[in-house]
Amino acid sequence: MTKNSLSGCRCLSPRIAVACIFLGCGCASPAYTLVADETGEAQWSESERACLSDVRQLTRPDMGLDRAGEAYFSPDMRKIIFQAYPKGQNKYQMYTLDLDATGRAVAGSLRQVSPGGGACTCGFFEPSGKGIIYASSYLNPDLANPNQYHREGSSYIWDMPGGMDILSANVDGSGARPLTATPGYDAECAYSPDGRRIVFCSDRDGDPDLYVMNADGSGVRQITNRPGYDGGPFFSPDGERIIFRADRQQNDRLQLYVINADGTGERQLTADSDVVNWAPYWLPDGRSVVFTTSLHGHRNYEVYLLNIETGAQRRVTFSPRFDGLPVISRDGKRMMWTSQRGADGTSQIFLAEFEQPTGF
Structure with a gap:
């Protein structure tokens, strides 16, 4: 991973600073109040109900996951x-979890599916559902933990190590x-919709850029080559485009x-001079993406929608703690994301x- 404080970050650049994410560092905004009912379930703002309903927490510390x-x-x-x-x-492992019809x-x-x-x-x-890919340092077990971070001022800096490779598995x-x-x-790394290609980030040329390879690892081809970090890529639903994040100005x-x-x-x-916009993910129609932004402060990341043709944006989450890394299901009916809105703050x-709003 790169310099960042994320629980699962799609890895920022060697000097990308993202404030207080995923660390349970008590960075709640004074503008909102987080409450929990007697079951411990987080309660969310009425403002979220325009796009989101029937929240359910999928993972918890009592499942053995810190x-x-x-x-x-x-x-x-x-x-x-x-x-x-x-x-x-203190090292992330890969897991799968089954969902029921609801x-x-x-x-x-x-x-646990990592070795x-x-x-x-x-x-x-x-895309066939028969396999997975992920990045791992298991070929380099003595490698310093890529999840190491340290604090610099109000930001946490994430170390992007060498020795991370992409694996495929059942x-x-x-x-x-x-x-x-x-x-x-x-x-x-992420597959193309037809499963024939994989897009990924690599610093093999000395700078983190985007590459595409065949699903078996052959035919590697570089597709970006500009100074600064390029990463977090995903193919569009039709496989014709790739959405990603970049630090082209090298200003974090x-x-x-x-x-x-x-x-x-x-x-x-996006071109916000003092805002971090990252973790984009396509909606099924290919017109819009969900993404994570620090628009409301570097201690309160939120999920937004962006119409990539019109530039229109709309806020989706309103929690006082971190909300980010959103993804939309293939049928467009569910959103899944990482949040600290639970009663324990992890x-x-x-x-x-x-509910996809009109105009997006």
Whole structure:
């Protein structure tokens, strides 16, 4: 991973600073009040009900996960993959969790799918639902923990290590094998909708850029090559474009970009001089994305919608704590994200019914 404080960050650049995310650092905004009912479930603002309803918390510390984040749906939406700290440990491992038809966690279905012996991040399902990919340092077990962070002022700085490689495996974690084996950092990986390609971030040329390779690891091709970090890429639903985040100004303020899958036609989507915009993810129609922004302060990240054609934005979450890393289900009816809105304030995974507003 890169310099950042994320529980599951799709890995920011070697000097990207993101304030107080995922660490349970008591950064609640004074503008809102977080309350919990007698069951311990978080209560959210009425303002969220325009887009979100029927919230359910999918992961909890009592499942043996000190914190969890960056979750993605399986193609049939009955399973998720995510990373989490096992209780008492300090290296993220990859997990899957089954969902029932209502989008609630199936009791007893939590499964670690990474081999251990190294830190893991950035999991994703193969579009057939039969396989997974993720990044891991298990080939370099003595590598310094890529989840190390330290504080500089009001920000937490995330270290992006070498020795991270992309692995493919069966959904149950068996048969893990490396798709990359470079000395540097290969991570932040996602399949194309047809399952034939993988887009990822690598610093193999000395700068974190975007690459595309065949699903078997062959045919690696660089698609961005400008100074500064490029990462967190995802193919559009039609496979023709890639959404990503970048620090092109090298000022620790990530912005959103879109580029054709062949590396042409790059376009900047956000340009807020003092705002971090990151973690974009496509809606199924390919017109809009959800993303995470520090627009309301670097101690209170929120989820927003962005229409990439008109530039229109709309706020989705209103929690006083961290809300980010949003993803939308393939049918467009559910949103899953990482949040600290739970009663214990730890970073955990939440899911809600999603209503796409007019204009997005």
